[in-house]
Amino acid sequence: MKEKRLPLEGVRVLDFTWAWAGPQATLLLALMGAEVIKVESKRRLDHSRLRSLVAGPSMSGPDASFIFNTLNLNKLSVTLNLSKPEAVEIARSLTKISDVVAQNMRPGVLERLGLGYEDLKKVKPDIIMLSSSAVGATGPERLYTGYAPTFAAMGGMAYITGRLGGRPAPLMGTIDLRVGSTGTFAVLAALYHRRLTGEGQLIDLSSAEAVSALMGDAFMDYTMNGRVQERAGNLDRAMAPHAVYRCRDNKWVSIAVGSEAEWRALCGVVSDARLTDDERFADAFSRWQNQEALDEVIGEWTVGRTPVEVMEALQSAGVAAMPVYGGEEIVTDRHVLARGVIEEVEHPLMGTKKVLGPPWRLTKTPARVLRHGPLLGQHNDYVLGELLGMSKDDMARLTAAEVLY
Amino acid sequence: SNRALEGLKVLEYCDMVAGPHCGKLLADLGAESIKIEQPLAGDRARHRGPFAGDDPHPEKSGLFLYLNTNKLGITLDPTTATGKRIFRELAKDVDVLVEDHAPGRMRELGLDYDALAAVNPGLVMVSIAPFGQDGPYAQYNCYTLNLHHVSAHSTQFFIARFDDPGREPVPPGGHAGEYDGGLNGAIAAMAALFGRMLTGEGQYVDVSKHEGLLGLERVDICRFADGDSIIARFGMQIGGLMACKDGFVILTMPQDHQWVGLVEAMGSPEWARKEEYATEMGRAQNHDDIQPRVEAWALQFTKDEIYRICQDCSVPLGPVRSTAEVFEWQQARERGFFQEVDHPVAGKFYYPTAGYKLSATPWRADRPAPLLGQHNEEIYCGRLGYSKEDLARLRADGVI
Numbered sequence: 001m002k003e004k005r006l007p008l009e010g011v012r013v014l015d016f017t018w019a020w021a022g023p024q025a026t027l028l029l030a031l032m033g034a035e036v037i038k039v040e041s042k043r044r045l046d047h048s049r050l051r052s053l054v055a056g057p058s059m060s061g062p063d064a065s066f067i068f069n070t071l072n073l074n075k076l077s078v079t080l081n082l083s084k085p086e087a088v089e090i091a092r093s094l095t096k097i098s099d100v101v102a103q104n105m106r107p108g109v110l111e112r113l114g115l116g117y118e119d120l121k122k123v124k125p126d127i128i129m130l131s132s133s134a135v136g137a138t139g140p141e142r143l144y145t146g147y148a149p150t151f152a153a154m155g156g157m158a159y160i161t162g163r164l165g166g167r168p169a170p171l172m173g174t175i176d177l178r179v180g181s182t183g184t185f186a187v188l189a190a191l192y193h194r195r196l197t198g199e200g201q202l203i204d205l206s207s208a209e210a211v212s213a214l215m216g217d218a219f220m221d222y223t224m225n226g227r228v229q230e231r232a233g234n235l236d237r238a239m240a241p242h243a244v245y246r247c248r249d250n251k252w253v254s255i256a257v258g259s260e261a262e263w264r265a266l267c268g269v270v271s272d273a274r275l276t277d278d279e280r281f282a283d284a285f286s287r288w289q290n291q292e293a294l295d296e297v298i299g300e301w302t303v304g305r306t307p308v309e310v311m312e313a314l315q316s317a318g319v320a321a322m323p324v325y326g327g328e329e330i331v332t333d334r335h336v337l338a339r340g341v342i343e344e345v346e347h348p349l350m351g352t353k354k355v356l357g358p359p360w361r362l363t364k365t366p367a368r369v370l371r372h373g374p375l376l377g378q379h380n381d382y383v384l385g386e387l388l389g390m391s392k393d394d395m396a397r398l399t400a401a402e403v404l405y
Numbered sequence: 406s407n408r409a410l411e412g413l414k415v416l417e418y419c420d421m422v423a424g425p426h427c428g429k430l431l432a433d434l435g436a437e438s439i440k441i442e443q444p445l446a447g448d449r450a451r452h453r454g455p456f457a458g459d460d461p462h463p464e465k466s467g468l469f470l471y472l473n474t475n476k477l478g479i480t481l482d483p484t485t486a487t488g489k490r491i492f493r494e495l496a497k498d499v500d501v502l503v504e505d506h507a508p509g510r511m512r513e514l515g516l517d518y519d520a521l522a523a524v525n526p527g528l529v530m531v532s533i534a535p536f537g538q539d540g541p542y543a544q545y546n547c548y549t550l551n552l553h554h555v556s557a558h559s560t561q562f563f564i565a566r567f568d569d570p571g572r573e574p575v576p577p578g579g580h581a582g583e584y585d586g587g588l589n590g591a592i593a594a595m596a597a598l599f600g601r602m603l604t605g606e607g608q609y610v611d612v613s614k615h616e617g618l619l620g621l622e623r624v625d626i627c628r629f630a631d632g633d634s635i636i637a638r639f640g641m642q643i644g645g646l647m648a649c650k651d652g653f654v655i656l657t658m659p660q661d662h663q664w665v666g667l668v669e670a671m672g673s674p675e676w677a678r679k680e681e682y683a684t685e686m687g688r689a690q691n692h693d694d695i696q697p698r699v700e701a702w703a704l705q706f707t708k709d710e711i712y713r714i715c716q717d718c719s720v721p722l723g724p725v726r727s728t729a730e731v732f733e734w735q736q737a738r739e740r741g742f743f744q745e746v747d748h749p750v751a752g753k754f755y756y757p758t759a760g761y762k763l764s765a766t767p768w769r770a771d772r773p774a775p776l777l778g779q780h781n782e783e784i785y786c787g788r789l790g791y792s793k794e795d796l797a798r799l800r801a802d803g804v805i
Contacts, residue, residue, distance in 0.1 A: 007600035020624070032596050047660065070627045134721075136762070139739040144716045146657075149565075149645075150723030153655040156731045160578025161564060168725045170565040170646050170655050171577060174558065174621040178581075179760070181588055181621075186761035188595035189434050193409040193766055195602065201765035208723075209742050210760025212731055214584040220467025221455035222728040223743070223755040229728060233575045234550060237454055242550055244573045252561070252574060256548040311545075320546040322555035324574055326562040327629035330619065335542040341616055342630050354630035359620035360593035361537070364608035365600030 006033020007365040011191065014091070014098040015039060015075065016115075018046040020148065020173055021207060022104030022132050023071040024180025029100070029187065030074035031358045032367040037098075037383055038072060039091060040376060041081045042405055049376070062376055064349045069373035073345065073355060077374035078383040081405040082113055086398065093388055095120045095127060099194075100187055104132040107142050117202040126200035128190045130183050136206030146207065148175035155211025160218060162231035169231075175211060182210040240284070240291040241266070244324055245302040245310075252324035253307040255298065255314065260284070265317035270301045347372040380404055408435025409766035413598075414499040417441065417476065418483070418492075420449045422549075422580045423533050423614055424505035425472040426587025431501070431594065432475035433759060433768055439495065439784060440473060440775065444480040444803055447777040448473070457751045463777060464750035470774045471756060474746060478775025479784050480805045483514050487804045492516055494789055497524045500607075501594050505533040508543045518609040528607040529597040533590045537613030547615075552582045556618035562625075565645065585621065586614035641689045643667075643696055646725070647703045653725040654708050656699075656715070659685060666718035671702050748773035781805055 049062035134146035152171035307323030314321035413436040417428035432438035451463035535547035553576030561574035644656030708724035715722035
């Protein structure tokens with residue numbers, strides 16, 4: 001059978017991103033089949049290639065980072081030392097044959113190198129440029145810096161995350177990937193526009209604003225009512241039960257009830273007269289008012305069971321109950337396994353590594369994992385030789401001059 | 406045209422957050438989006454707050470108003486024979502259909518991909534469901550709370566733990582995982598449209614909100630899947646959540662030059678200039694000496710003061726801001742992140758826009774969220790050719 005085509009076949013992306021957020025944006029494009037050429041250099045390694053507290057102690061070198069691998073699947077790597085004018089010239093030549101340029105360096109850095117949007121537009125008038133930064137490329141704080149936890153803090157999500165009356169909770173890497181996904185969508189929209197009109201453009205992505213856009217309703221509460229939403233733990237503004245309950249072995253299960261039918265189903269499964277005979281639990285309003293007492297009764301039922309037992313018993317009656325999972329449980333969960341969420345990819349240094357494919361399934365032109373994250377400079381020959389027509393001698397000279405470095 | 410998705414036609418048959426967010430992302434960039442709502446009750450988001458003026462009116466839900474900008478709204482009951490026929494007529498003329506019903510429901514209605522592709526081979530149909538269309542949990546009931554916890558998006562794992570790990574874990578505030586599901590739906594819809602440019606055919610797209618959240622944790626999940634469960638806790642790095650005079654700030658500085666910046670920001674105190682503090686590993690080993698001193702320093706300032714002091718030294722520190730503080734933030738204000746949208750019933754309010762500014766095709770609210778059934782006449786009479794008398798009969802029969 002003929003191999004299915006990838007949806008972004010024929011789209012080329014010149015990728016100056018590093019860390020997590022930018023690489024996630026181009027990762028999704030690479031999984032869709034775009035040819036993503038990652039520009040890197042030993043002089044300035046993507047810090048996901050480096051040993052760190054997050055990467056752990058087992059890493060043998062920059063080509064053996066599982067973090068880099070998982071965020072850079074399907075991409076190509078070319079090493080350009082952008083402190084050398086010749087490398088900048090090569091980057092410009094690559095722009096000429098690219099559709100998209102992506103970057104998340106500190107605002108102003110690429111501009112100083114002569115690789116800002118205005119410069120690149122001159123060599124490729126219809127280029128699309130994704131420029132991702134902490135708080136956007138305009139405004140008084142445009143030069144400020146940040147990472148996922150600070151984006152979450154400044155965008156408003158950390159403030160509403162935490163226990164009722166407790167401290168806010170820092171959100172971590174997931175925020176970077178949310179910012180990256182937002183960038184992917186913007187690039188696809190800009191590409192669509194270019195296909196129809198021939199016009200390229202600059203996408204100025206603010207990470208903090210990308211976070212805020214994912215909690216729009218909380219902002220509406222403020223702009224409509226002047227109300228500041230606070231941390232509320234597992235509480236819902238209307239539903240009860242709506243909580244996590246302790247299970248056997250200090251595990252937890254989440255249960256949420258959104259209708260009378262679900263409430264009756266829960267009562268049927270738990271089968272405790274204290275739920276059905278108590279006026280305090282007789283309707284949704286009363287249950288919400290008396291949820292502490294309600295949670296106590298339900299908790300007595302869950303505490304002797306495993307989260308999966310609770311899930312199966314309640315779900316068979318149509319009640320929303322799911323275990324509270326950590327990493328170990330996710331990777332062995334039967335639904336995750338049945339859906340094939342975790343795939344394997346062969347890596348030349350690390351051997352077989354587990355990775356995640358795209359979080360959506362396209363039936364006719366499926367996005368998919370094709371190969372491991374690139375070794376540093378692995379595709380110099382292809383990119384410079386084949387795409388730019390450079391001779392072996394030229395490349396040797398540029399290597400010696402630490403332009404390809 | 407200065408709308409990125411000008412000419413793209415979208416039909417949305419969705420409720421609450423995820424599906425409508427997908428539709429909003431497309432509509433806000435210029436797609437012509439028709440939203441189908443159940444007659445009389447409408448989208449369930451209309452009955453969830455926050456409500457303007459705390460008035461629980463179906464046209465005043467901030468959740469609905471935010472998630473449905475730029476859409477045309479019609480009412481239709483596809484469980485009736487006529488409703489199904491009209492649904493097919495609508496689907497015949499669009500590029501993208503987004504739906505978020507329980508897996509199998511569209512097939513029961515005779516409105517599954519095969520049935521619709523028969524009348525519109527170019528159709529991209531995106532189904533958004535908590536656990537996708539197949540697999541053991543596909544039919545499971547799942548609210549936002551369950552979705553966050555089962556995806557490990559809670560303080561049990563992916564949100565920094567609290568000091569009292571024996572207590573109950575909590576998820577991210579708001580509807581984050583649902584918004585993510587919608588964002589993934591919009592990305593997948595666009596991918597399928599590019600696929601259509603290659604093959605000339607539409608296709609079916611299965612979007613699992615659960616997998617969307619797992620995808621945001623791809624780094625740590627890979628690590629667990631490979632049997633290496635060492636996770637650096639936030640607490641090992643210097644910084645993290647720190648109290649100051651008027652609230653909290655978060656400091657993250659994985660890179661060594663950022664420590665140098667912090668030392669400078671603190672006025673280069675003697676204690677901070679130790680050589681072993683120069684590397685991340687060295688600082689982790691001396692965490693208990695360094696952290697209390699940094700925290701004591703932070704307590705002297707307001708969060709805005711310390712934000713500027715640190716950022717002036719290139720130290721990545723951010724204040725934990727409430728919605729009010731984000732709204733009042735000069736940076737967001739100068740960038741025009743909040744824009745006024747006037748709604749005929751709810752009133753005129755500032756809405757968050759989008760995280761991206763597209764230079765040639767900016768975000769724009771051409772219209773507020775639709776009133777329930779606001780565009781019935783425009784769509785049914787103007788496009789599908791029904792008469793006004795038909796409309797009255799359809800309404801009386803409960804079809805629209």
